[in-house]
Amino acid sequence: MAKKEKNFDRKDLKIPVSLGVIMDGNGRWAKKRHLPRTAGHRAGGESLRELCRNCGNYGVKYVTVYAFSTENWSRPADEVGQLMKLFVEYFNKYDAELEKEGVRVRFSGDMSELPEEVRNTAREAEEKSKDRDRLQLIIAINYGGRREIVNAARHIAEKCVSGEIKPEDITEHMMSDNMYLPDVPDPDLIIRPSGELRISNFLLWECAYSELWVSECLWPDFGYEELTAAFEAYTARDRRFGGLSAGETE
Numbered sequence: 001m002a003k004k005e006k007n008f009d010r011k012d013l014k015i016p017v018s019l020g021v022i023m024d025g026n027g028r029w030a031k032k033r034h035l036p037r038t039a040g041h042r043a044g045g046e047s048l049r050e051l052c053r054n055c056g057n058y059g060v061k062y063v064t065v066y067a068f069s070t071e072n073w074s075r076p077a078d079e080v081g082q083l084m085k086l087f088v089e090y091f092n093k094y095d096a097e098l099e100k101e102g103v104r105v106r107f108s109g110d111m112s113e114l115p116e117e118v119r120n121t122a123r124e125a126e127e128k129s130k131d132r133d134r135l136q137l138i139i140a141i142n143y144g145g146r147r148e149i150v151n152a153a154r155h156i157a158e159k160c161v162s163g164e165i166k167p168e169d170i171t172e173h174m175m176s177d178n179m180y181l182p183d184v185p186d187p188d189l190i191i192r193p194s195g196e197l198r199i200s201n202f203l204l205w206e207c208a209y210s211e212l213w214v215s216e217c218l219w220p221d222f223g224y225e226e227l228t229a230a231f232e233a234y235t236a237r238d239r240r241f242g243g244l245s246a247g248e249t250e
Contacts, residue, residue: 006224012235013058013228013231013235014234014235015058015059016060016188016189016234017060017185017188018060018061018063018064018184018185018186018187019062019063019064019187019188019190020063020187020189020191020206020210021064021066021192021193022190022191022192022193022202023044023047023048023067024066024193024196024200024218024219025040025044025193025194025217025218025219025220026043026044026218026219027040028040028194028218029043029044029219029220038079038082040220042086043220044219045086045090046220047219047220049097051065051222052098052101052137054224055227056102056135058231060135061135061136062184062185063136063137064108064138064140064184064203065137065139066140066143066202067141067143068083068087068140068141069140069142069144069201070109070144070147070201071144071201084114084115084118087118087141095125095128098132098137099129102132102133102135103134103136103137104131104132104133104135104137105126105137106126106136106184107122107138107140107141108140108141108148109141109180110143111142113142118141122139143202144201145199145204146201148179148180148205149175149179149205152175152178155178156170156174156178175205179205179206186206186207186209186210187203188239189210189211189213189231189234190210190211190212190213191213191214191215191227191230192212192213192215193214193215193216193217193218193226194215194216194217194218195215195216199212211239213230213233213234215229
């Protein structure tokens with residue numbers, strides 16, 4: 001099949017402002033090639049690099065990628081250790097490219113449980129990129145949607161105990177304001193490669209009205225053609241947010 005030309009023609013596409021991506025399938029990609037799982041994670045890192053370039057060219061403003069969940073600590077210690085080293089290596093390696101592409105890097109999750117080198121790298125990446133404004137790349141690391149909601153509820157409960165607010169003051173808007181990154185818009189579209197049909201504890205509060213798009217493609221093979229296909233599907237969706245379609249009366 002001839003490779004699709006990368007023309008990033010947006011006139012016929014509805015481009016999401018905020019995109020979520022569950023980067024799934026690295027291990028299966030490596031297994032199919034009789035390679036160690038770490039080879040899959042390395043290949044997945046290259047796919048993330050391409051995703052940033054493609055999203056920037058398409059005009060996406062926010063991309064939140066699921067890099068490491070609160071449940072991923074149950075994986076073999078060697079694999080977890082390699083993932084943490086890879087995280088540091090890739091940010092050091094591609095910082096100049098991220099700067100050139102105008103990518104601001106941010107993090108969402110419980111950073112306190114991560115190795116010190118990872119925390120330091122994350123702080124440095126956020127500080128160095130804070131003035132970039134073409135695309136915000138949000139790395140969800142040691143992230144869990146349930147933990148995020150619990151964390152928000154705890155903050156609000158503390159305000160109730162202190163007398164700052166009353167229980168009847170609690171609203172959905174207040175809950176949203178107490179999520180990890182309240183200024184980041186809820187994802188318009190969530191992409192899940194690898195064919196799995198589940199949300200896997202990703203952005204549980206924020207994805208209430210997100211469109212979902214699933215691809216059989218494993219994450220290391222995910223590129224421009226798959227992203228474009230997702231945007232084509234998104235363009236055809238009728239987002240009603242619980243209401244009626246335009247022009248529909250009953």
